Amino acid sequence: MLKISLKESYLVPEISDVFQNEIGTLYFFKDIVVAEINEGIHLNYVSAKTLFEAIKLFYIDSESFGYISNRINDYSFSPLELGKLLGHLPNLKLYSVVSHSQLNTMNANLEKRFCKVQYENFTDVYTAKTWMSYTLLKKRDSA
Secondary structure: OOOOOHHHOOOHHHOOEEEEOOOEEEEEOOOEEEEEEOOOOEEOHHHHHHHHHHHHHHOOOOOOEEEEEEOOOOOEEOHHHHHHHHOOOOOEEEEEEEOOOHHHHHHHHHHHOOOOOEEEEEOOHHHHHHHHHHHHHHHHHHO
């Protein structure tokens, strides 16, 4: 599976804003945020707080948005804390993981059990973004 960072993709012109810190990088689109967590990080409620506050601030006036975790780096994450983290984003409607290895896919399937919003797993960021854009549009049209 090809690991591609968003900054190396053809999606760059669509990026509205970028937030970066020692934990990782967030790429903001109109209604989708793509997160790329840095190598070796242990992501938990405390370490992810600044990322989630940046997301909350960017989408504060948005009715709904989606989150894509583009797992191009190896890092650890506690799936038990997923619900607690996502609870701070009431307008988050979709969550997806882009897995680049069999282990990432297995971990994503475990995480899915703890996620309170619609969750899908993909092998590339382009398909994840296309699915998410379409599904968000469909949800808005049916509301």
